[in-house]
Amino acid sequence: MDVLKEISKRAKEVDGAVMSYLQEGDVPKLMEAVKHYPAAGGKRLRPVLAIAVANAVSGAGKKAMPFGCSLEIIHNFTLVHDDVMDNDPVRRGRPAVHVLFDMPTAIIAGDAQFARAFEVLTETDVPPQHVKRLFRITANTVWLIAEGQQEDMDFEHMPAADLAIDDYMRMIHKKTAVLFECAAEGGTLIAGGTEKQVAAMKEYARLLGLGFQIHDDVLALTSSEEVLGKPVGSDIRNGKRTLIVLHALHSLDASDPRRRTLEKALGNDGATPEEIKAAIRALDDSGSIEYAKKLALDYAAQARKELDVLEESEDKEFLKGLIDFAVGSRKT
Template sequence: MDISKEIVTKAKEINGHIDAYLATGIENKKLGDAMRHYPAAGGKRMRPILAQVVAEAIGKAGDKAIPFGCGIELIHNFTLVHDDVMDNDLMRRGIPSVHALYDVPTAIIAGDALFARAFEIVAETDVEPAKLPSLMKLAARSIFLVAEGQQDDMDFENIPAEELKEEDYMRMVWKKTAVLFECAAEGGAIIGGGSPEQIEKMKEYAHMLGIGFQIWDDVLALTGNEEILGKPVGNDIRNGKRTIIALHALHNLKADDPRKKTLLAALGNADATEEQIKAAIEAIQESIDYAKNASVECANKAKAALSCIADGPEKEFLSGLVDFAVGRSV
């Protein structure tokens, strides 16, 4: 199975539904354009694809999971809009960020509107009436945890790295990134009529997938191609992000190691030059390799959780999705 092609095919279907959901019911043109700006830019749509494939794997209910998955995708996009405002990132997916193209107030409102539209869509999910409250609560709880994760991420920038542990990073990443993967897979399992064991195992699968995805994202942020990434390489260092890479380097490089001095000169330095950023990345290659290995460990645990579903194309896809998430180049 060619996972990349499968993702493109499935994402195209999801895009059609998202376009339809955002095409009507928005009277203010500026707000509508701002809401559609990120969704229209495309994306891998891993969250709605997860919901759809898990529901299909468990109960042949993939089509029924589409509204729920699209709702989760719009939630993801609303968090991106607000994240870019908070981080003052001017580019996203190779295009201007919403607040850069429009303005900060419009970006905030657009994020809020995406949030509201997401729940309208989730409410359309074709499930037994008794299950709908569980799906709504799952989505709402996930958003709360994402908000906590984002706050942790910002707070970490003002906490000396020596006071932070890898466990702190993992918990932050779980909330900020993995939670929406969990939400998609757990929701898909519920829609598919999964057993309690299957629901829990699919949540575990998505948990490890999400964490592995984010760790790999941290790696790409320092090693990727800037043109492909659509944002400056090394911004995590300039912004002082306490990634697993930065924490590992700071905790394992000795105080008199010149590599640590090089990293500290750039970490959290908004005025760091391109030369300083490049030197800092070169100084922490061992920690980048450590993060790559940690991502692979997450991938292995995610695959192990797939034992709860029967062999078939859906299981093959979910396994391949793990390899894609921790090995992608963009």
């Protein structure tokens, strides 16, 4: 299976549904802001995951479409607010919402997406005994994402010595992996899966999400601005305490010139492109980028084992392919 081609095909099936839920509104400026990121396209990984899991469990993928769209709208709401908090000027190769419109509109647009997401969720055809559970896990997911985002921002201002790699893993679980978990758990519930399948699919998605975020951190340093759709190394300039940065800061002595090079650029709004490039080289030379790559692959191997709970099918093969995409074949 060509997983990239398959993701693109499945994403296109979701695109129209997502945008159809973002048409109604009486304030043109707000609606333009609400649709700005979703209209840019993307892999639609959260809805694609929910639908694929529902299909793999019992062929109930169509029933999972509204739920998947709800998660995609939630994902976009978090992106709008993230860009406000990080003051990132570009997203998916387009001006960020707060840049194209203004800061207040961006905040309101995110709020509106959040509200619309739960409105869409009400259209999901889910077994009656799981209705409350589906709403609860979705709402709790948004809460955990908020906690993760707060920790991510707080970490930027904390000395590296006060942060452990476990702190980072807890943060990215909340900020990134929980939305994948929600997609897989919800997809299984919608399909009427067993509790064993629910647990396995949730764990599969947790591991997938962790690997995805770690690989994302790698790409943010090793890819190109054209591919990323945002400046390379912006995480360093913003002072992000990524796994790669923490590993380097904990493994390099204070006198090591690579550490001094990294610390000079880390969290420095005025860092020059040359200083950012030098910091990235320091992270590479220290072995921290390779460390992150290996950990992402370890999570991928564990995630693959969780799929044993499913019968063989095209969707199961696709779920295997998603693992490879998340931690290896993905450029952005």
